[in-house]
Amino acid sequence: MSNSPRRVAMISGASRGIGAAIAKNLIDNGWDVSLGCRKPEDVLIEHQDRQLVCQFDALDPQTEDRWVAATVAKFGKIDAIVHNAGVMLPVSVLKATDEEFDQTFDTNVKSPMRLSRKVWPHLVDSGQGRIVMLVSLSGKRVRGERSSLYSMSKFAALALAHGLRRIGDEAGIRCTAICPGFVATDMGTALSSAEPEKMTQPEDLAHLVRTVLELPTTTSIAEIPVNWTVEDQY
Numbered sequence: 311m312s313n314s315p316r317r318v319a320m321i322s323g324a325s326r327g328i329g330a331a332i333a334k335n336l337i338d339n340g341w342d343v344s345l346g347c348r349k350p351e352d353v354l355i356e357h358q359d360r361q362l363v364c365q366f367d368a369l370d371p372q373t374e375d376r377w378v379a380a381t382v383a384k385f386g387k388i389d390a391i392v393h394n395a396g397v398m399l400p401v402s403v404l405k406a407t408d409e410e411f412d413q414t415f416d417t418n419v420k421s422p423m424r425l426s427r428k429v430w431p432h433l434v435d436s437g438q439g440r441i442v443m444l445v446s447l448s449g450k451r452v453r454g455e456r457s458s459l460y461s462m463s464k465f466a467a468l469a470l471a472h473g474l475r476r477i478g479d480e481a482g483i484r485c486t487a488i489c490p491g492f493v494a495t496d497m498g499t500a501l502s503s504a505e506p507e508k509m510t511q512p513e514d515l516a517h518l519v520r521t522v523l524e525l526p527t528t529t530s531i532a533e534i535p536v537n538w539t540v541e542d543q544y
Contacts, residue, residue: 313386314342314360319440319523320381320388320429322346322366322421323395325353327495328444331512332392332519337361339520344381344388346373346395368395368421369413378428388432390440390523393422393467400456410459418463419470426474430483439483440523443471444515447491447535451543468533475532482527488518491537510538 319336323329324345330353333343337357346366347353353363362384364377381388397417399410406414426441433439448457449464471487478485494509518534525531 316340316342316360317389317438317523318342318344318381318385318387319390319392320344320346320377320425321392321394322368322425324363325349328493328512328515329392329394331516332394333361335513335516335520336523341520342385344377344385346377366395368397368417371421371424374421374425374428378425378432382432387436388429389436389438390442391425391429391433392442392444392519392523393425394444395421396444396446398457398460401459402455403458403462406459414459414463415466418460419466422467423470426470433478433483434481437482438527439478439481441471441474441478441483441485442519442522443467443474443485443487444519445471445487445489445533447489447537447543449487449489450535472532475530479530484522484525484527484530486522486531487533488515488522489533489535490515491539491541493538504538508538510536 321329321333324333325347336343342360344362350363350365355361364380366377367373445468446464448461449468452461468487471485475485490510492509494506494511
């Protein structure tokens with residue numbers, strides 16, 4: 311086991327979109343990254359010594375264990391985790407089946423909670439442990455019927471972020487929830503009629519994530535709401 315001289319971040323859902331942009335930004339700015347992806351074969355490995363790609367499925371806790379173990383085996387430590395993986399089923403809370411509820415909450419809430427628990431000792435050992443939760447503005451308001459189940463899960467994810475922030479304070483672990491509106495990803499463009507070039511770009515969020523991760527422990531930021539346009543609430 312080597313102990314990387316650089317800081318090490320785990321990023322879930324990192325094969326494309328926001329997660330891939332975060333990984334690129336961190337590597338370009340001196341981090342080592344461990345990427346959790348459903349299809350690792352879809353990820354181009356450009357930096358063998360600084361990049362690890364592992365199979366990760368939010369519905370399979372065993373893949374979480376293997377991912378954490380592989381990260382520590384390669385880099386010797388974990389300084390940060392970015393919870394980016396998520397699912398959005400466009401269904402209302404009155405029409406959602408039990409199976410749709412379970413899939414949504416298992417992916418958006420239970421897996422980040424489990425992963426945080428599993429990496430927690432490493433974040434404590436880091437002395438500057440960081441957690442970023444990619445939540446959504448849907449975790450702060452409900453904008454439509456078909457997003458109501460998704461919003462329920464994201465409200466819970468926001469509460470998870472606040473809980474981790476509170477618990478980690480004494481150990482110097484900082485947790486921040488980043489809550490974007492529509493982002494120019496496959497999901498964002500499928501759900502909105504707005505022109506993709508006008509939406510928040512994945513690279514914009516990647517810059518925010520790195521900024522939060524690199525802030526000193528003397529700075530604790532609970533939430534960052536982000537939108538591509540002005541709305542009543544944010």
